[in-house]
Amino acid sequence: MKDPIEAIQADALACIAAAADPRALDDARVAVLGKKGTLTEVSAGMRDVPKDDKAAVGALLNTARNAITAALEEKQLALQNIADQQALEGIDLTLPARALPHGSLHPLTLLRHQAISILRRMGFALAEGPEIEDEFHCFDALNTPQDHPARNEKDTFYFASGKLLRTHTSSVQVRTMESQVPPVRIIAPGSAYRRDEIDATHLSVFNQLEGLYIDSDVSLGDLKGTLEYFFHELFGPATEVRFRPHFFPFTEPSFEIDVKLHAKGQAPRWIEVAGCGMVDPAVFDAISASRKDGAYDPNKVTGFAFGMGLDRLAMIRWGIKDIRLLIENDVRFLKQFA
Numbered sequence: 484m485k486d487p488i489e490a491i492q493a494d495a496l497a498c499i500a501a502a503a504d505p506r507a508l509d510d511a512r513v514a515v516l517g518k519k520g521t522l523t524e525v526s527a528g529m530r531d532v533p534k535d536d537k538a539a540v541g542a543l544l545n546t547a548r549n550a551i552t553a554a555l556e557e558k559q560l561a562l563q564n565i566a567d568q569q570a571l572e573g574i575d576l577t578l579p580a581r582a583l584p585h586g587s588l589h590p591l592t593l594l595r596h597q598a599i600s601i602l603r604r605m606g607f608a609l610a611e612g613p614e615i616e617d618e619f620h621c622f623d624a625l626n627t628p629q630d631h632p633a634r635n636e637k638d639t640f641y642f643a644s645g646k647l648l649r650t651h652t653s654s655v656q657v658r659t660m661e662s663q664v665p666p667v668r669i670i671a672p673g674s675a676y677r678r679d680e681i682d683a684t685h686l687s688v689f690n691q692l693e694g695l696y697i698d699s700d701v702s703l704g705d706l707k708g709t710l711e712y713f714f715h716e717l718f719g720p721a722t723e724v725r726f727r728p729h730f731f732p733f734t735e736p737s738f739e740i741d742v743k744l745h746a747k748g749q750a751p752r753w754i755e756v757a758g759c760g761m762v763d764p765a766v767f768d769a770i771s772a773s774r775k776d777g778a779y780d781p782n783k784v785t786g787f788a789f790g791m792g793l794d795r796l797a798m799i800r801w802g803i804k805d806i807r808l809l810i811e812n813d814v815r816f817l818k819q820f821a
C-alpha cells in the first residue's frame with residue numbers, strides 16, 4: 484500500500500503546482516479528494532488491509548491528505564494574489580476620490596439670513612410667536628374690526644376651535660408687547676397663511692418678516708431711514724425706494740413700500756415689497772388693557788412696525804418668475820443658488 488499512496492500524493496502535488504487558474508485547481512482537488520478521487524478510493528480499501536498494517540497505512544493516508552490539503556490552500560491563495568494584482572493593473576490609487584455633491588441653502592433661507600443680518604446690525608433682536616393663533620393676537624389687539632375682510636372665512640384658515648392660522652406675522656407684535664417692556668426693537672421672520680388661489684405670485688403659505696420698534700420718541704423719520712437703509716443694503720445703494728400712503732388697521736399713518744425694479748429687457752417698474760407705519764395708539768390701548776401696568780401708555784411711547792414678504796423679495800432679488808419654484812424643490816432650480 485505504501486507505494487501507491489506516495490505515488491498518489493506526488494501526482495496530486497504535481498497537478499496542484501501545475502494548476503494555472505482556480506478551475507484547474509478545483510479539477511485537481513476533485514481528482515484526488517473527490518467522491519471518486521484517487522485518495523478517496525485508496526482510503527476505502529482500508530477495510531481490506533490486514534489488521535497489523537492498519538495503523539501504518541492509516542498514518543500514511545493522513546500524511547498524504549494533510550500535504551495535499553495544505554498544497555491546495557496555498558495554491559488558492561497564490562492564485563487569488565495574482566488575480567488581485569491583475570485587477571489593480573492600470574488603476575491609479577493615488578488619484579483623488581470622486582467628489583460628493585454639496586448641498587446648499589435654499590434661496591429663501593439665503594434671503595432670510597441676509598435680511599436678519601442687516602436688521603441685527605441695527606439692533607433688532609429676533610422674536611417669535613405661534614403659527615396657530617387666536618383672533619385676539621391676530622386681529623382684535625391689532626385694531627382690526629369684526630367686519631374687516633381679512634377676518635373673513637374665505638380669506639383665513641379657521642379651526643373648529645375658533646383658532647386660526649395666522650394671516651400675518653403682526654401677531655408677534657402683540658405677543659412681544661405682552662411679554663416685554665419698552666424699549667422694544669424686534670424682528671420676527673415666519674410663515675403666514677391665507678386662503679389665496681395658488682398661481683405664479685400666490686401660495687396659501689408664505690414667508691413674512693415683521694419688525695417692531697417702540698421707545699419714548701420714535702418718529703416717522705426713524706421708520707423711513709431704517710427701511711430705506713434696509714432696502715439699500717439688500718438690493719444695492721442705488722435702489723429707488725418709495726413710501727406710498729396706504730391703510731392698515733394697526734398703524735397710522737400707514738404706507739406701502741415699493742422698490743423700483745430694473746429687469747433685463749423690461750421697462751423699470753415699481754413693485755410693492757412691504758407694509759409699514761407708526762403703531763396706532765389703539766394698539767397701545769389694547770396692550771395696556773391686558774398688561775394693566777401702563778408700560779405702553781400711548782401718551783408715553785411711540786413706535787413703528789413693518790412687515791415684508793420674503794418670497795417676494797427673493798423673487799425680485801433673483802428674477803424668479805414663479806413663486807411655486809420656491810416650494811417645488813426641483814434641484815435644477817435649487818442648484819443655481821449653490
Ligand code: PHE
Pocket residue numbers: 650651652653731734757758759760788789790791
Ligand atoms: N401685516 C401687514 C400685511 O401682512 C404688513 C404690515 C406689518 C403693515 C406691519 C404695517 C405694519 O400685509
